[in-house]
Amino acid sequence: MRGKQRTRVGPLASTGESAPALDVDALLDNPATEIIVCCGSGGVGKTTTSASLALRAAERGRKVVVLTIDPARRLAQSMGIEALDNTPRPVVGVQEGTGSLDAMMLDMKRTFDEVVESQASPEKAKQILENPFYIALSSSFAGTQEYMAMEKLGQLYRDAKKSGDYDLIVVDTPPSRSALDFLDAPERLSSFLDGKFIRLLLAPARGPARLMTAGFGVITNALTKILGATVLQDLQMFVAAFDTLFGGFRQRAEKTFRLLQADGTAFLVIAAPEPDALREAAYFVDRLSGEDMPLAGLVVNRASVAPPSELGADEAMGAVEKLRRRDGEPSVTAGLLRLHAARTRIVEREAALRERFSVANPRVATAVVPALSTDVHDLDGLRRIGGLLAGEAPSA
């Protein structure tokens, strides 16, 4: 199978798009590909796609680790990662060969704790880990998950370079509220740390000199009025304790950001053939190119498969009407024709949506993955999806 030129056959051939086809196997086989990031809006199958790509790469000889964020329970079980211990574990059941596959599930809070522990003295670390602001920040702050995914990616990459355990890292991104969150995490952290407000909060700790000037009193008074004095104190203590770590955090965030821009990284934007998901995908493509991030292509999951016959939806519904007049009651044939008409309409709508996307983004290579009639929760399912991603005809 390896290396053989494959042409698209079967249902995929009928998509009739202007977008070039995404050559998934070439991407996975290229030793220069070190990181693959799967991003996209929630509910489009990012986790399944990441896991399928990782498995396929491993079975084609790469030494792969896949970092997932929130896999479905049964999928996690089948990959042996339902225990959250924040370290990669070998996946059982991967085809024997030169490659290997490890998987891990991100534990956001633990990753954050580990960073604090590795950066601060034990005493200071304890102080930070117990601060109520830290607890809230590390477990519920909306951007923390994104930032920690980046942090873990950076760690994995550095470790892999040192140990040689992996030559490909596949990352699933958090189900973000919007496409922005993932890319903005480092930037947002930096601007937070550089923010005037933080410096303001640090001012008392650093001595009264500069910032006691214009507006400081006004600000503290206003904040006390809104937050109450204790909250402000807690916050000040947290920021002061965290101050020493800021530099390290920012440095690593920026490093990871540059790593993402490097040639060894490939971004895949994942979408479903729905207006919202494709709109988010277009937005992502735009952002990625704006940030000089290497975009490898678009994956459209769960595409409806075009029926083989040419019978149009309107003609089918016309026949349904004739059958109704003839029989006066629903028949199997009418039911089949209705199903056919509905599917044809869905396929047409999806094709139009994809066409619109590819007209607006003509150079984005695209892989279309047909919907399966069953859910995926084992390695066989992932293998099937991997095959479909690479453009193989769906096996019966």
Place this chain on the structure above:
Amino acid sequence: MSTPVTSSDWPRVELHVVTGKGGTGKSTVAAALALALASRGNNVLLCEVEGRQGIAQMFDVSPLPYEERRIASGLPGPKGNAGNVFALHIDAESALLEYLAMYYKLGRAGRALDRFGVIDFATTVAPGVRDVLLTGKVFEAARASRKKGTSSKAGQKYDAIVLDAPPTGRIAQFLNVNGELAGLAKAGPIKKQADTVMTLFRSPRTAIHLVTVLEEMPVQETADGIADLRAAELPVGGVVVNLARPRDLADDELKAAREGTLDRAAIESDLRDVGIAVDDVLVDGLLTEAHDHAERRALEDGQRELVGEMGVPTYELERLPSGVDLGGLYDLAASLREQGMA
């Protein structure tokens, strides 16, 4: 409608929170519910909090500002009388500035806060504050006596509010503002504000509806979401099953389709009878489509059973083959009302 008006399952509810896993169509359901509630002269406010401008896209209007605007007439009631649907796009920054202006009359200090990046800090970085602001704004809009000069200049009052809320995985945390602030603000004005908001959310005036599709993961997440909400003592509303496959085949036909025992000769003769050119590609195709459909339907039935066991009222909306446009929203609204959700 000629059918007698079914009474609503939620007569006392003023705040309908709609959540759901990504991709299940929660925004569509929220919009349809708002249309369904806006009858008999009732005014309904539809709010979004995730910065996506989804409402503007669904109703085909220009992007919404931080200002309540009338965007549509509701679905007419039995006597043809409709109400109005207003929409509000809530963003945390505007909500904070409005809050400060309303309660603190900060003046110069307010501007200074902005200059020092406090507004930015509070709305993007400070844990939990963002959610407190967003939910606080919904609370403000739900008040019986609203101040003027808020996001509604006239202080418009509403008979119902529909909130297009964050996804199921985050909903309990989002609404449980108290929990998020716990440990941070044990006293003080912010804490007091959070407490007041919580009394509304925990009261019978609120119902939190969960949208799902009949697939394994979303159904599992819905069950988890209900457990989370109950643990947080938040009132669970109904489950809306969205994008259900059409029921064009009867149960025995589905079984035959799965087993490949549909009467091929009869189907071919029917097709010829209504003037369709019959060949193997067509008939094989129809039978394969029926087989796939029957397989999916069997999976759906299994998931539907699980939804039924959740012990809350359920409603079902069919997948619209050509997607949801404005007309489609009204169809979905009518279906929700018929089923007693509004």
